[in-house]
Amino acid sequence: MNNETLLKVSGLSRQFGGLMALRGLDFQVRRGEIVGLIGPNGAGKTTAFNVITGTIPPSAGEVHYAGQRISGLPPSRVVIAGLARTFQATSTYPKESTADNIYRGMLPRIRESLVGPVTGRYHRDLAASDVPAEIERILKITDLERWARHEAGSLPYGLQKKLGIAVALATKPTMLLLDEPAAGLNHEECNELARLLLRLRDDHGLTLLLVEHHMALVMSLCQRIVVLVQGEKIAEGTPDEIRQHPAVIEAYLGAPDYAHA
Ligand SMILES: Nc1ncnc2c1ncn2[C@@H]1O[C@H](COP(=O)(O)OP(=O)(O)OP(=O)(O)O)[C@@H](O)[C@H]1O
Ligand SMILES: [Mg+2]
Structure with a gap:
């Protein structure tokens, strides 16, 4: 520190x-x-x-x-x-998979994506071809690999909360x-x-x-x-x-x- x-x-x-x-x-x-x-x-x-x-x-x-x-x-x-945050209530898209929820958090970082400010200081550090590996990385950090294809809404509550953290991490925050x-x-x-x-x-x-x-x-x-x-x-x-x-x-x-x- x-x-x-x-x-x-x-x-x-x-x-x-x-x-x-x-x-x-x-x-x-x-x-x-x-x-x-x-x-x-x-x-x-x-x-x-x-x-x-x-x-x-x-x-x-x-x-x-x-x-x-x-x-x-x-x-x-x-x-x-x-700076990223998680929410007091679970805040994922329940009908989408764990991996797709993480992908949503990542969208503004993807160079080919139109989501997020086009100008400004956004890193856009990800080529579309690198997205699957980045999703894997986040799944691994949060120990959610095994749940990647499950609908978010079907996960046990504790894992839904963890997915909230995973989505925040997908933005590549420093805090x-x-x-x-x-x-x-x-x-x-x-x-x-x-x-x-x-x-x-x-x-x-x-x-x-x-x-x-x-x-x-x-x-x-x-x-x-x-x-x-x-x-x-x-x-x-x-x-x-x-x-x-x-x-x-x-x-x-x-x-x-x-x-x-
Ligand atoms: N959008 C809003 N409109 C009106 N009052 C609000 C709004 N958001 C929060 N408040 C009020 O502001 C105060 C602080 O609420 P806040 O949600 O920040 O508390 P908290 O410390 O997070 O509580 P908890 O531990 O219950 O989550 C409360 O009196 C709440 O009713
Ligand atoms: Mg509160």
């Missing part, structure tokens, strides 16, 4: 009518880190992802990625910058934002997810921002954790610091659901 700041979120706010879903959020993620973003339901975690990735505009504040200002850019441009990847997973699937996320960082050089309620997973994977409550950052620190932080225990970790996590 080096100390280069990859993602810089500054004074980020988002209002929905009278509701302040994000209030002046500041945090940074360095290249090679796994950072957790946690907090109770409705704290603004998904809203933060939506604003960072350009799905919705901020009411105030800025986001920089790899030194480039990305706030104000549409999602397709944010992906070009190297991945994961919105509750462990939700609904059983114990074994959860362990497998943890191994996948560590491989993504250690073998594939990805930087990760992880939104998760599964505290054991967050505490074991993340070097640093940012805690949001009602749109506001109330704490930031190492897992040990966060575990013992009075305001975090009061607002979140002390809740019965998480007390033993």
Whole structure:
């Protein structure tokens, strides 16, 4: 890991009518880190992802990625910058195969494809002839090879969530934002997810921002954790610091659901 700041979120706010879903959020993620973003339901975690990735505009504040200002850019441009995300709900095309879903994520990278911005800085690093090998590569990283031809909608839930990660990886990101990847997973699937996320960082050089309620997973994977409550950052620190932080225990970790996590 080096100390280069990859993602810089500054004074980020988002209002929905009278509701302040994000209030002046500041945090940074360095290249090679796994950072957790946690907090109770409705704290603004998904809203933060939506604003960072350009799905919705901020009411105030800025986001920089790899030194480039990305706030104000549409999602397709944010992906070009190297930032991909997964969704809290499974978000694949259920009637298409696992491989075809991955292909969709890859489309803007293919030189012969008309999908995605034709101009701009998109890599377009793939010739059409290289696409099958690239799909294989993604299937292998995510251990989905055996499911390549199955309809996405027919996969067990845990694998559908993993396919969401595979589709994001197909864009060849340098950073991945994961919105509750462990939700609904059983114990074994959860362990497998943890191994996948560590491989993504250690073998594939990805930087990760992880939104998760599964505290054991967050505490074991993340070097640093940012805690949001009602749109506001109330704490930031190492897992040990966060575990013992009075305001975090009061607002979140002390809740019965998480007390033993
Ligand atoms: N499009 C929207 N329009 C209006 N209000 C919204 C919208 N999106 C989110 N909100 C509100 O903003 C607040 C933050 O929601 P958000 O989904 O970001 O929370 P979260 O931290 O992701 O929660 P969870 O852990 O339940 O996923 C909530 O009060 C939510 O109802
Ligand atoms: Mg959410």
